[in-house]
Amino acid sequence: MIVCVCMNPSYDRTMEVAGMHLGETNRVLSSQSVPGGKGINVSIALDILGQSSICIGLAGEKNRSQFDRMLKEMHLHGDFLSIPGEIRTNIKIIDRDQTRLVTELNEPGPEVDEKTLRHLTDLLLSYRSSISMLVLTGSLPPKAPADYYRQVIAKMQKHGIPCVLDASGEALKEGLKASPFLVKPNRSELEQLEGTQFCSPQEIAACAMKYVKSGVQMMAVSLGKEGALIAGADGVFQAKGVKVKTLTTVGAGDFMVAGLIDGYLRTHNSQEALKIGSAMAAMRITSLTPDREEAEARIKDIEVSPIDKFPKELSGAGE
Template sequence: MITTVTLNVAIDKSYVIEELKKGEVMRVLKCTKTPGGKGLNVARVIKLCGEEVLATGFVGGHSGAYVEDLLKEQKIEYDFSHTAFETRTCINVLDREGNSSEFLEPGEPITQEELNDFLGKFEKIIDTSNIITISGSVPIGVDTDIYSKLVTMVKEKGKKVILDTSGELLKEGIKACPTMIKPNRDEVQALLNISVANWDELVNGARKLQRMGIEIVAVSLGTDGALVITKDAIYHGKPPRIQPVNTVGSGDSMVAAFAVGLARGYTIEDTLRYAIAVSAANTLTMTTGSFNEEDMEKLYDQVSITRQ
């Protein structure tokens, strides 16, 4: 079982329009709604990969009930803690040229009682999980050390945990040494308070993070794929050139595929190849955190992996 943690769940709406114009009424050509927040994107992709997955975190109100209904439709199991406030909504506006503009609500406050309820639930969920992913932002009222606490809880039970977040949440979270993190170039710079001007500096920065006690550091590089640092090797995986439709959720898709690779016991090289193929395939669909198996299989053989 792979469990995904999403403390700041959302209803994700994607609007397709002709062109985004300031101060004008925009007619939406197409609207899609999906259960969102980065961790639910991860859960959806894990399900598409064919693995058993459980989604947990916070939901609230009518919006939260709607998220649960959407997950039922997608046959994704869930076990959420419920809050007094409505689950947020996030909007992604896509124009005909493929430009994306996102509007992300912050998430309503969480009380200490609600947080304690989740922590008790999470303690039990860990026992039934092999891999746990923790993704995204947190609602108002949750301290920035929350992910450090969750990572510690997972590691104390001998399970693997992937942390994918940013800012202070990431800075605090890596203190607990998760199994894997997936920062981008800017986050590597921020974590280490350094400037990364070239490839060698990026590799050295990622290596410093790995030596802090993080087993796998996977630096996402957008169209350049990902740099992966382990104790024994350095890999650069790169996808073929493609024409993306919607890039939102590609990072979450990469996290999902890494979790699947770890659960299946793939080598790091095979896991990286699989993760890049799944991530690239996600960009070929309009739905956030989704991919077609045929696309992924075609891309898989075209992913280039180099080892330093």
């Protein structure tokens, strides 16, 4: 079973307005609320792929009963520790007819303390005999130390559980020090980490391979509409971006993470992981109701090829 850690889940409330006017009363045309957060998105995508998963994390006690009910309705499994405070609400306002822009208002979520984090680590460890992979994704809640993901990765990997990290800023920087099995930064997260701007896929490939050489098993870098690449023991491969009609890019990275995991668990091959990851991302951005058949249909559009033109000394993981 795959565990998706959800440190700071949310109610994602999406509202459509005909035109968004600041400082005025705006009539809402439609609205819906669903449980959100990156870990939950990954779990939804894994479910589409037929991989069983559970969301484990922290949930504000004041408004969690509705959250539990919604997870159940979505056929998602959850094991959340109740903490003081409220599950946050993230509001997305879609200006349907005028600018077509999406305005987001994201709450920070409840603060956590050391004791709570210790309990969460213990809860994760209590599942260790049945975990095939552990996914740490999204930002840390207020007051959590930047190295919390690093601590969890170190503890879990000591028990032989491969960990996947999709984070940014300090959480990514610290997490990398524990050499997670798979890391999925996007281009700007990697640029921020490195303090540089990449000029070519070859430069990104070389950077990803640097992390593979230092102990990370695989690093996949997503490049938005340019596609993605993956570095692993057998070299670096890229999947070019597919030209699709984009409905939303929200959650593309999360669906990619789920596809990477599914592809790897089934084939132990990084190229296959990249293929399924890219197909899942493409499906997410083109469909509001993605399903398994569509994911399978998307796979044929994805072309994966080696990136071979980067500095020779970085061309192999074991050198």
